Amino acid sequence: MGYLISAYALSLIGGFGYALWLTRARQKLRRRLEAASAARRSDGGPGTASNRASAEAG
Amino acid sequence: MLNVFDATSPIARAPAARLTSVLCIGLFPAWAFAVFNAPIDSFQGVIQKILYIHPPLAFGAYLGFICTALFGALYLWKREPRFDHWALSAAEVGVLLCTLMLLTGPIWGKGTWGRWWTWDLRLTLTLLLYFVYVSYLLLRAFSEGSERAARFAALYGILGLVVVPLNRFAIELSGGRALHPANLNPGDDQLGAGMTSPFVLGVLLVFACFAWLLVRRYELCRLREAVLLQEAESEREDAWAT
Numbered sequence: 001m002g003y004l005i006s007a008y009a010l011s012l013i014g015g016f017g018y019a020l021w022l023t024r025a026r027q028k029l030r031r032r033l034e035a036a037s038a039a040r041r042s043d044g045g046p047g048t049a050s051n052r053a054s055a056e057a058g
Numbered sequence: 059m060l061n062v063f064d065a066t067s068p069i070a071r072a073p074a075a076r077l078t079s080v081l082c083i084g085l086f087p088a089w090a091f092a093v094f095n096a097p098i099d100s101f102q103g104v105i106q107k108i109l110y111i112h113p114p115l116a117f118g119a120y121l122g123f124i125c126t127a128l129f130g131a132l133y134l135w136k137r138e139p140r141f142d143h144w145a146l147s148a149a150e151v152g153v154l155l156c157t158l159m160l161l162t163g164p165i166w167g168k169g170t171w172g173r174w175w176t177w178d179l180r181l182t183l184t185l186l187l188y189f190v191y192v193s194y195l196l197l198r199a200f201s202e203g204s205e206r207a208a209r210f211a212a213l214y215g216i217l218g219l220v221v222v223p224l225n226r227f228a229i230e231l232s233g234g235r236a237l238h239p240a241n242l243n244p245g246d247d248q249l250g251a252g253m254t255s256p257f258v259l260g261v262l263l264v265f266a267c268f269a270w271l272l273v274r275r276y277e278l279c280r281l282r283e284a285v286l287l288q289e290a291e292s293e294r295e296d297a298w299a300t
Contacts, residue, residue, distance in 0.1 A: 001104055001105075003105050003108075003165050003166070003168060003169040004104055004105050004107055004108060004169075006165055007108045007111060007112070007161075007162040007165045007166065008108075008111060010158065010161050010162065010165075011111050011115065011158050011161075011162060014154065014157065014158045014161070015154075015158070015267060015271075018151075018154050018271065019270075019271065019274070022271070022274045022275060022278060023274075025278055026274070026277065026278055026281060029278065029281040029282055029285050030281065032285050032289075033281065033284055033285045033288060036285065036288040036289050036292055037288060039292060040288075040291075040292055040295070
């Protein structure tokens with residue numbers, strides 16, 4: 001019985017563990033993406049059209 | 059709290075992706091109930107119930123490696139990065155299922171043969187199959203973002219597929235000298251009364267989980283690409299502005 005429970009427990013832990021890892025990785029990447037987008041938008045940052053135009057002008 | 063069924067991204071919101079979530083949630087209790095109520099084998103005893111998880115994991119691993127080869131071939135043909143992402147995702151999920159299969163197999167072996175491992179043809183080829191696809195993942199990890207590496211990986215994934223039929227038919231190839239039991243297929247009459255439905259449900263559940271994990275892993279590839287693009291763009295603009 002112990003062997004049977006170990007086999008099923010390992011399979012479930014492996015499957016759910018990988019699913020959780022994927023979810024955590026996705027959340028981290030989303031935060032990184034949002035941070036990068038916010039940095040470009042904030043305070044007329046270097047990525048904005050107005051800033052680019054002013055840099056070109058002067 | 060982490061929600062693994064979170065479906066906020068466009069890929070996860072796609073009907074096919076939602077269907078995989080529904081299938082996983084629906085099949086899991088049905089499979090668990092069927093396994094619990096399955097008859098106990100008169101020869102092996104209760105440990106024989108590993109049958110409802112070990113071969114389905116093997117079928118899932120085969121599916122992953124077949125998908126790796128198919129998407130690799132599509133990538134070589136169309137040269138679209140999305141096919142490379144699908145191939146990488148399928149290989150990773152395939153390796154996960156192969157790992158679980160390699161963990162559950164020795165447990166069953168110890169309970170029935172009295173040994174964790176033996177260098178039987180089927181077992182040896184399974185280990186070879188595992189190393190072939192672990193090497194694929196290592197190759198991808200050490201050569202991230204390179205188009206040349208993606209082309210090589212696609213070819214490697216296609217050639218690696220040769221091991222799958224060898225592994226599947228190892229019992230027949232060994233000419234009856236294999237210690238591993240004969241192959242089972244869904245709907246096979248080799249199974250005793252009441253054992254077919256938990257086995258078939260197990261195969262369907264593993265396939266549904268494979269599809270669900272594949273979509274999520276692919277989504278991660280796309281997201282990672284978007285982040286790298288955004289960060290590179292930011293750096294380029296910063297450099298240009300100064």
